[in-house]
Each structure stands twice: as C-alpha cells, then as structure tokens.
Amino acid sequence: MIAVTINGRRADVEPGTTVAAAVMRGQAGFRRSVTGELRGPLCGMGICMECRVTLNGRAQERSCQVLCAEGMEIATDA
Amino acid sequence: MTTDVLIAGAGIVGAAIAAAFREAGGKCLVVEPKIVGGGATAAGMGHVVVMDDSPAQLALTEYSRRLWDALPLPPNVEREHRGTLWVAADAEEMEEVARKHALFPSSEILDERALYEAEPELRPGLAGGLLVPGDSVLYAPCAAAWLLRLSPVRYTAIESLTEDGARLADGTMVSAGLTILACGTGITRLLPALPIKPRKGHLAITDRYPGFLRHQLVELGYLKSAHGHSNESVAFNVQPRSTGQILIGSSRQYGDESPDVRPELLARMLRRTVEYMPRLVDLQVIRAWTGFRAATPDSLPLIGPVRDRVWVAAGHEGLGITTSLGTAALLVDRLLGDTPAIAPEPYLPERFP
DSSP states (O other), X not given: OEEEEETTEEEEEOTTXXXXXXXXXXXXXXXXXXXXXXXXOSSSSSSSOTTEEEETTEEEEEGGGOBOOTTOEEEOOO | OEEEEEEEOOSHHHHXXXXXXXXXXXXXXXXXXXXXXXXXXXXXXXXXXXXXXXXXXXXXXXXXXXXXXXSOOOGGGOOBOOOEEEEEOSHHHHHHHHHHHHHSTTOEEEOHHHHHHHOTTSOTTOOEEEEETTOEEOOHHHHHHHHTTTSOEEOSOEEEEETTEEEXXXXXXXXXXXXXXXXXXXXXXXXXXXXOEEEEXXXXXXXXXXXXXXXXXXXXXXXXXXXXXXXXXXXXXXXXOTTSEEEEEEEEEESOOOOSOOHHHHHHHHHHHHHHOGGGGGSOEEEEEEEEEEEOTTSOOEEEEEETTEEEEEOOGGGHHHHHHHHHHHHHHHHHTOOOSSOOGGGOGGGOO
C-alpha cells in the first residue's frame, strides 16, 4: 500500500491508484469553479480540466493523470 | 446612406474615435467585418503604459493614460492599476532605470532588495527596477464594446473608398463627410501605399494562480530586443490578470503573416520568461495565440489626413490600447479646429511622402 495525505488526512491506496481515484475514495470534493459550483472528474483522460487539485504544493494539477506516490500531499479546495 | 463620420474598424482605436466624435455631437457609423475588438485589440495584453522611445511616444502615451484614468470603465473591463515594474538585469539596465525615472515623475527606483520585496518570484541576481505606479491593465475587447455602446456598428467590410465615402461589401453606398480608417494592419488593403507592416506576436496564458505575480513586469532588455533590427525577438513581459491568471508575452516577428503559433518561438518566449521567474515553469499554460501589430518605420502611429475627406488612425504597433484615446482626441480636435493637448505633427501621415 502507498500512504498519501488528502487535505492533511492520511489515506492508504493500492499501487497504481490515480490521485483522482484516491480523492474520490476519500469522499473529498475536488474543486469549486469561479462561480462556486462543485466540480470533479468528468473525462478521466486529462482533457476536461475539471479534476484539478494541488499536488505537493503545485496548484492546478490534473488528478486523473497522476498516480499516487508514497508521501504525496494532495489538497483540494472543495 | 449618409453619416457625418464613417469609421472603418471596431477595434479599440475605431471604438475610441467613435466615442469621441459622438461626444462632440457628430453622427458616426462604424463598419466592422468581424466582431468588436476582435483583432489586435483582443490578441494583445491590454497594458496601459507610458513609453518613452521617443519624445512623441512619451507625449502620446502620457496623454492617453490620463484619458483612460478619467473614464468610468465598467467592471467587465477588469481595469486594475497594477503598475509597471521595469526589471533591470545588470548595471547597464540600471542606467536605463535612472533615465526613465527622470522622465516619469511618479516612478520609484527599486534596488535589488526592494525588487524582491515587490516580486518575490523573480530570480536572484537581478540589479533592480523601476516601478511606474500609474500604469494599468484592462481587458481591451470589453473596453472597445463599452466605448461603442452608443454607436451604430454595421457588420460588413469596406469594399472600396469612393469620392464621398465608401462602398460596403453588402452593396451599401455610404456618403460621409469624413472617412476614418482605423483598421490596423488591414488598412493597406484600402491604402496600399501606407508604410504599415504586420509585426506578429505570440502570447500565452496560464491557469489561475492568485498571488503569484503582482505587477506587470517587463524586462529592460526589451529595449534591445523589441527595437533591434533582428527579424525575430522575444522579451520577458508578464501580466497578472484579475482572475489570477498570468498573461505571458512577448515575441516580435516581421515577415510571418500566418496566424499559426510557431512552437519554436513560443518555446523561446517561455524559456525567456522562466529565466526571469524560475517557478513559473511549474504553472500550467492553458492557451497560446498570436496577433498582428500594425508597425510603422518610426514606431509612431499615423494619425491624420491622407487625402481629401480620408483620415487614418493606424500603425499603433504594440501601444494601440494605450494610445487609442489620445489618437481619438487628436482627431476630434483637428475636426473642430480646437487646440490639441499635445502637438499632432509627429503623428501626421504626411511625414512619409
């Protein structure tokens, strides 16, 4: 298992789990649009940009395109 | 149909002229083949900036900036007085800082430490800068639409100029007391002898990263790259938008009239940007595009008559957003016979016989 944190809380996931899957499993939201709407993964292939999160301090990363890695810090704004 | 003033082009320059003539009591018709503010107006950065490559450029940009500040722009124009921070990389560029400081009364010289306090993301080792607090940024297509809010716009092209006006592409004959061509690089289709050439530029915009950047930053090496004679140049020029996005420029190219983004030039521009702001490499660029500046041989616009009842207002190169309002004021003063606020002679088309 791989240990990551989602909004500061530890989560253990299987190797090969995308960040998007980890966030969904943890039942955290992904982000809010500029007008305050709740947004989350739609296309799952890096095109729609709806699943963006902050990864290890880097904002606006597409969570569906990144696999979880040991110690990764995932932050959502929703 | 008849009108007092026929204006070709609904970019920022045509829009400013329409607003100024309307305010002076004239009846205007604006003719635009595409959309309001859709050409160089939309492609550029919307930087209202005082520039001093020549005394005439300084006079027109300062005057125009004052006119912008007097306008009650609506919120969708997203005007912010961010100020321009001219970044000096070395001692030679600090001399340019001192020279500009003497010309810009409210400007402030920043030493190395003050520069990093103002913009912490700049790379270490820069010499300093000049902060010009009165400069602003705005979203120019919305500014053009606002300036045109009370003026009729007809969406068609001008097919040709006639004795007393123009024939439009939809077949309409327009009879006008005065025709003003404000159609940027498109002007040479109607007046092929004008010394205006398209100078292509690339731009890119990032996703939203609020707080990453505070001022519009421009490298002073810009002077070497933008005004040198090399055919292709790039310069560090970044702007914070009210959304938190960062608008990234700039490139300059003669001889490429294709609107396509050229990946190698875009890459060169982004590398230049990252040389100045290393952590920008981590930000996502979401869009890149190009536009065409209307450039003249002496980097000053053509503002005034070219023949009986035909005036031009074009060739503003990279300063059309800033200088649109001064351009319009000069033309209205000319028509009314009023004394203009600045000397109009340096911009008269007749300087190129």
